[in-house]
Amino acid sequence: xxxxxxxxxxxxxxxxxxxxxxxxxxxxxxxxxxxxxxxxxxxxxxxxxxxxxxxxxxxxxxxxxxxxxxxxxxxxxxxxxxxxxxxxxxxxxxxxxxxxxxxxxxxxxxxxxxxxxxxxxxxxxxxxxxxxxxxxxxxxxxxxxxxxxxxxxxxxxxxxxxxxxxxxxxxxxxxxxxxxxxxxxxxxxxxxxxxxxxxxxxxxxxxxxxxxxxxxxxxxxxxxxxxxxxxxxxxxxxxxxxxxxxxxxxxxxxxxxxxxxxxxxxxxxxxxxxxxxxxxxxxxxxxxxxxxxxxxxxxxxxxxxxxxxxxxxxxxxxxxxxxxxxxxxxxxxxxxxxxxxxxxxxxxxxxxxxxxxxxxxxxxxxxxxxxxxxxxxxxxxxxxxxxxxxxxxxxxxxxxxxxxxxxxxxxxxxxxxxxxxxxxxxxxxxxxxxxxxxxxxxxxxxxxxxxxxxxxxxxxxxxxxxxxxxxxxxxxxxxxxxxxxxxxxxxxxxxxxxxxxxxxxxxxxxxxxxxxxxxxxxxxxxxxxxxxxxxxxxxxx
Numbered sequence: 001x002x003x004x005x006x007x008x009x010x011x012x013x014x015x016x017x018x019x020x021x022x023x024x025x026x027x028x029x030x031x032x033x034x035x036x037x038x039x040x041x042x043x044x045x046x047x048x049x050x051x052x053x054x055x056x057x058x059x060x061x062x063x064x065x066x067x068x069x070x071x072x073x074x075x076x077x078x079x080x081x082x083x084x085x086x087x088x089x090x091x092x093x094x095x096x097x098x099x100x101x102x103x104x105x106x107x108x109x110x111x112x113x114x115x116x117x118x119x120x121x122x123x124x125x126x127x128x129x130x131x132x133x134x135x136x137x138x139x140x141x142x143x144x145x146x147x148x149x150x151x152x153x154x155x156x157x158x159x160x161x162x163x164x165x166x167x168x169x170x171x172x173x174x175x176x177x178x179x180x181x182x183x184x185x186x187x188x189x190x191x192x193x194x195x196x197x198x199x200x201x202x203x204x205x206x207x208x209x210x211x212x213x214x215x216x217x218x219x220x221x222x223x224x225x226x227x228x229x230x231x232x233x234x235x236x237x238x239x240x241x242x243x244x245x246x247x248x249x250x251x252x253x254x255x256x257x258x259x260x261x262x263x264x265x266x267x268x269x270x271x272x273x274x275x276x277x278x279x280x281x282x283x284x285x286x287x288x289x290x291x292x293x294x295x296x297x298x299x300x301x302x303x304x305x306x307x308x309x310x311x312x313x314x315x316x317x318x319x320x321x322x323x324x325x326x327x328x329x330x331x332x333x334x335x336x337x338x339x340x341x342x343x344x345x346x347x348x349x350x351x352x353x354x355x356x357x358x359x360x361x362x363x364x365x366x367x368x369x370x371x372x373x374x375x376x377x378x379x380x381x382x383x384x385x386x387x388x389x390x391x392x393x394x395x396x397x398x399x400x401x402x403x404x405x406x407x408x409x410x411x412x413x414x415x416x417x418x419x420x421x422x423x424x425x426x427x428x429x430x431x432x433x434x435x436x437x438x439x440x441x442x443x444x445x446x447x448x449x450x451x452x453x454x455x456x457x458x459x460x461x462x463x464x465x466x467x468x469x470x471x472x473x474x475x476x477x478x479x480x481x482x483x484x485x486x487x488x489x490x491x492x493x494x495x496x497x498x499x500x501x502x503x504x505x506x507x508x509x510x511x512x513x514x515x516x517x518x519x520x521x522x523x524x525x526x527x528x529x530x531x532x533x534x535x536x537x538x539x540x541x
Contacts, residue, residue: 009035011072011155012334013058014163016189018042019287020058023331024067027339034315034335037325038065039287051145055152062153073159073334074146075166076348078194078208082108082115082137083164085122085204088421090131095417096121097353102421104135116143118351120165120344122202134203136162138348147349159338162346163187164196164206166333169345171283172201173314173336180280186263187329188213188286188294193259195266197279205270209262213255213288259294260301264445272435272453285309287327376401431455434526438470438501441488448476448485449516467502470524475516482508482520489524499526 007028014021022038040061048054062068084107088099100119105112115137122132143160150157171185183198190213197205271277282298284291284306291308299306309329312322314336325332337345376397442448452473476482482505489503506521 008071009069010335010338011062011067011069012331012338013072013074014166014328014330014334015042015048016191017048018190019327020061021328021331022058022061022067023328023335024065024069025335027335032315032335032339034311036065036067037328037331039324039327049145051148052152055149055154058149058153058155070154070156071158072150072153072155073161073338074150074157075161075163075330075334076136076138076142076146077163078206079192080138080142081162083162083206084135086133086135087125087130088133089129090121090124092413092417095414096133099421100133100135104137107135108137110139112137114140116140116160116348116351118162118346118348120203120346122204123200132202132204134165136165136346136348143348157349159334159350160348161334161337162348163330164194165203165346166330166337167194167196167285168198168201168203168333169337169340170309170311170314170329170333171198173332174283174309174311175281182277182280184263184267184279184282185329186282186284186286186294186298188259188284188288188291190288193262193286195263197266197270199274204274205266207266207269209266211255211258211262213290255290256293256297259290260297263294263298268450273431275453275455279304282306283309285326285329291326434468435470437492437494438489438524438526441492442485443476443481447478447481448474450474451519467528468526470526472522472524473519474522475514475519477516477518479508479510479518482518482522485522499528501525502527 007026010025010027012023012025018041020038020040020042022036022040024035024038026033026035038061040057042048042057046053046057084104086100086103088096088103090096096119101112101117104115104117108115116139117135117137119133119135122134124131146160147157167185167187171183172179175183179201181200185196185198187194187196188211192208192210194206194208196203267279279302282295282302282304284295284298285308295306295308298304308323308326310319310322311317311325311328311332312319314332315322450472452471454469454471456469456471474482486503486505489501492501494500502525504523506523508518508520510517511519
């Protein structure tokens with residue numbers, strides 16, 4: 001969408017199982033002016049997975065409001081996308097799309113040819129020669145479904161973003177004047193929640209969790225008649241906000257426990273890659289009716305500032321004018337990113353160029369060689385037949401052949417870069433996969449909890465490889481639980497089959513006044529099958 005310059009009107013659309021949310025905005029060189037926000041209920045007879053039904057529902061909502069803008073953007077929920085952070089060399093930025101395509105193919109649970117892949121570049125790593133790259137991929141069938149919905153709505157879909165990244169844009173704009181180091185963002189939906197971590201304004205972690213809220217008022221009639229407009233102050237925008245004014249009933253205590261459990265799990269999952277990280281600020285979005293209670297509970301537990309998402313200060317409104325837009329973080333982020341630069345944001349409909357210029361030249365090399373040979377033959381024939389008259393032409397042909405031969409240098413650079421990428425990849429241990437396999441053996445946090453996880457990469461090059469080590473500081477309710485866990489780890493055979501787990505327990509220190517009285521270290525070594533086999537044979541002998 002950013003390809004269209006000058007003043008333009010755009011639609012940003014997002015939905016969940018109950019509600020369709022639409023932002024209509026005017027984007028120009030001066031910034032973004034919100035024209036209308038629509039919060040439209042989804043009747044039970046309308047299936048969001050039926051492209052024709054749901055597209056017609058979107059069309060009815062727009063026609064009722066007299067919105068004629070055709071250009072639209074949408075975002076993909078976290079649970080429909082594979083999201084990975086890769087560390088890649090940055091020596092030649094033009095080669096990054098090719099590197100991403102090669103690396104993400106190893107991480108996807110489906111063929112990369114069936115995926116739409118896009119990425120954003122994050123923090124430099126080490127000496128600055130490498131950088132964190134946030135890569136997202138969705139199945140092409142998912143992209144086709146969204147295209148069919150917008151086609152049925154008679155809209156031109158110009159951008160398909162990623163919802164966690166759209167939320168990140170909205171939160172960064174909200175906190176831009178005093179951005180905390182580590183921000184936890186929670187988007188509460190009727191049947192699930194999305195939880196993201198922003199570090200220095202960059203999206204570094206995101207997950208979706210299924211948590212069902214109790215149903216609120218019946219929304220089946222919401223699309224038939226939108227509520228009366230809520231006027232904005234004249235010093236903000238010349239527009240109106242419209243909402244269906246649906247208030248959710250209070251959720252059960254079990255729903256609140258589930259919400260807090262998923263927040264805790266997300267923080268601990270992030271700390272697995274950033275040991276000792278402490279959340280500095282929490283922003284909560286949503287309109288299920290649970291958000292305020294969740295905010296109080298998190299503030300009491302984490303002792304950090306917690307606020308509801310309110311876009312008022314982003315767009316210069318009065319605070320109460322943005323209070324009803326707490327569930328609009330994703331659509332606000334879509335609108336704001338439309339005013340930014342394409343290369344900084346996700347767009348699965350127009351992903352960044354996934355083939356480098358050097359690789360294209362390499363593919364054309366046989367044709368170039370054939371053309372060069374054709375010119376040589378033509379030159380030789382010309383010299384034989386018309387020696388006197390064609391010498392000038394032969395000189396020109398020689399110059400063109402020299403130019404074509406010069407492409408060999410670029411091809412060699414690409415091959416060298418490809419070898420560097422392979423060497424770089426071989427030197428990495430995929431800790432996410434190892435941790436997933438190891439932690440799948442641990443009991444639930446009703447029996448055992450973690451205080452700390454330390455990771456130590458293996459060192460290669462000595463007389464014998466030093467195995468990778470994981471030390472997990474745990475506390476549990478029963479004395480025997482660590483021993484049972486170690487037996488489970490020893491017996492575990494990972495799916496890849498080329499490594500095994502050796503585990504032992506440090507000294508156990510009980511404190512019966514605690515809910516989890518038994519504290520101990522679980523020490524884990526990741527060893528290759530070959531090394532593990534040698535030690536077993538040595539024990540038998």
